[in-house]
Amino acid sequence: TGVVLAYVFGRRTDEVFLELKALLEPFGIRIFFTDDWGAYQRHLPEQQQVTGKANTQKIERKHLTLRTRIKRLARKTICFSKLDVMHDTVIGLFINRYEFGLAV
Numbered sequence: 001t002g003v004v005l006a007y008v009f010g011r012r013t014d015e016v017f018l019e020l021k022a023l024l025e026p027f028g029i030r031i032f033f034t035d036d037w038g039a040y041q042r043h044l045p046e047q048q049q050v051t052g053k054a055n056t057q058k059i060e061r062k063h064l065t066l067r068t069r070i071k072r073l074a075r076k077t078i079c080f081s082k083l084d085v086m087h088d089t090v091i092g093l094f095i096n097r098y099e100f101g102l103a104v
Helices: 014-027 038-043 057-069 084-100
Strands: 032-034 049-051
Touching (some): 038 049
């Protein structure tokens, strides 16, 4: 459906992936469209993985929207978060407003 179900901040480590996987567990996701990163092979059954670019257009579009609308995600900007909690809060508020139309 393209709706954001969960998000986690951090570097691309196995621990961060496992945290995201735990948040997604209640949704009963059966297929993960991946980019062949090693953590997927280590922590997902092979039958749950589909590797490739064919199904990543929607998520890449969502990433572009986030980077365009939230300046702290742009690579070179004077807008930045000094604290991780503020970064998390701003992005969470944006997702609630953009995805669900909820007032914040």
